[in-house]
Amino acid sequence: MGRWEPDAESRFRAAAIELFGEIGYEQTTVAAIAERAGLTARTFFRYFADKREVLFNGSERLQQTMVDALAQAPAEASAVDALAAALTKAGDFFDDDRRPFARMRSTVIAANTDLRERELIKLATLSAALAQALRERGVGEPDASLAAEAGIAVFRVAFAQWVGESERRSYGEIVKESLARLRALVAS
Template identity: 50%
Template structure:
């Protein structure tokens, strides 16, 4: 009888990711994952409700990183400063040693529409939780929702850059760069740009 060994969860996660990447998510079974590390299918289901959960395990920890960043921000921080604090905290969570794992996970998800939908839902949950945290810090609507959804989008953009082949910058550095780009966007005039012909007519 195979015992439920310490560290089995991590071994199952690594084995599953390797199998998903080499033979495809749909083609890989829970039994195969367990057998590849000398465990039983029953052991697999002690740790994960299904094989999708291997890819989305730890979402609560990921979410907590954002919320802890907001909670630790100064009392009078603006909405954008709170989002910046959340991005910094998330950047610290994704250390460079995690990059190969994150890169492989992303490649598996990108090949499966159902997994892509689940990943999008993760970002929806993130934006909703951050918006609630901003409201708790006194940020009014609609600013709280705008800031939270913008923050989730900025994180997604930064993360996609972080896992690109050849990228060496930390996620925190990339996140700050994306935030600066967002700031430059919001600093622009909101008046509609006019063509040279419109300008000529107005002068005439």
């Protein structure tokens, strides 16, 4: 098994998601993932702390991308418009090539209590980071936290739609539609 094979991280991710789908998350071992990827378990741990991180690796990059987009929104942008910029920028992570992985990831997480808890922690951490970025833009409390939580709600709803089996629209299209719906609800 090659130690320095090209694209090892992607190979581990693909092998893990295949195994999670075939035999379940709980039954999948790091050794099985490594074998399926044609690499070693030792190499696996260079990329991931454990098998759970195959599903959550990249959360920090997503969070930083969204926080940066919010911070770079025009100074005159409202809190909701700054959040819209962050949500739209998240679309960079959700292209059509990643949709099959994202669909399986959602299925695996939904089937496992510990993974659902980890997903909620990730979303709470993202909400706190967005709220902090809004506070840094001068949005006071509780408005910053309320806007960030609303942004996370839009993120979750849009993502759930995007990974739907029959969905063909881009994540960005769904976010725009979801934001428009939220604005209409608030206005009524």
